[in-house]
Amino acid sequence: MSKEEVFIGSVDQGTTSTRFIIYDKSARPIGSHQVEFTQFYPEAGWVEHDPMEILESVRVCIAKALDKATADGHNVDSGLKAIGLTNQRETTLLWSKSTGCPLYNAIVWMDARTSSVCRKLEKELPGGRTHFVESCGLPISTYFSAVKLLWLMENVDAVKAAIKEGDALFGTIDTWLIWNLTGGINGGLHVTDVSNASRTMLMDLKTLDWDKTTLQTLGIPAEILPKIISNSEVIGKIGKGWPIAGVPIAGCLGDQHAAMVGQACRKGEAKSTYGTGAFILLNTGDEMVRSNHGLLSTLAFKLGPKAPTNYALEGSIAIAGAAVQWLRDSLGIISTASEIESLALQVDSTGGVYFVPAFNGLFAPWWRDDARGVCIGITRFTSKAHIARAVLESMCFQVKDVLDSMHKDAGEKGEVKNEKGEFLLRVDGGATVNNLLMQIQRQTCWGALW
16 A cells, blocks of 8 residues: 655745745655736836735646646645745735725835835934834834835825724735635634744844834834744644645745745854845844844744744845846846846956946845946947846845855854855855856855855
């Protein structure tokens, strides 16, 4: 008699696409599906997503991945034991708990419309830009969910009315998906995990609960906020109407925290994820390290309600792979993202061209939301190959800036090195298939760090 097949599934809801992957008990993928969804740019610096389109993308990915695995002879229907969820962080939305309808599009993490909100808070609060750092580890920035929530509360009539009537629910994408997956208007669970909550600017990093003083200062009603849970626990079962109804949701992490867990980064170890942006996290264990060099103190993961809390230093870079998409979609220099490597290999340098992809400002370690992209050094000699190579170099220079700051903040005792005294940076994300990018990253940091 053959042994029962056992599978787990993973929803990966990213900034530009959604995936669902099914793994067997040996962690081998046996079925997956991915779809891209629409990016909305209503004004310069604004980026939005349609929450209903994201929800439908999850539904399609689950159904298609199940079909593929089943077609290959796997009995997923009876063998799928649980799913986990990872998601783009900081992206913010509110919806009606009575109708389940979004009250506005989701405001994406890289959106810069809240610059005026940030400047106002910096002027009014005694601590300026760092007023909330002691509790949440984050500076006041357009990046984080709290200021996006304030913008929605101030500018969207439907949001104002729903909050007044007690009908509004706030969440990041994990909260939106879990609420809908577990029933929506029919008893959906309104929760978020500690990693996503740590990116809102509203959670106290020590208590792992919403900070009452911060809520009072910002005028945010606590009743619209979800319950905070750990990263690894049975959250609830998937409701009727979904392809995998009845299957437990047993884990949730923000995408960068999930990458850190997937890379098995222990205390003193770091990873860099190259996606739409680039995100470098160093596990600092149970010690919360405060940055003096432009990085974020954040929660790494908490793998169970009673598990120890791991913290991290993070350097967030807004634009990495998104610059490649810009070359493809806006300039037409390449027709697919993968073409950038062969194009850049046509030259052995950028020919003096430098590119700064500050499309929506600069994140770590500079935190300049007023910065905008530039491309300098262009001459009559410059070709599209030089520009393509400069785009790849721009990612690596940004990562090097973060690693320099990380080294200063963590110090020698905060880093794990091998017997040769070398610091290992683990890498992941879609752009790591680009061998030239990885070689440039190595050359950029070689001899300059550690």
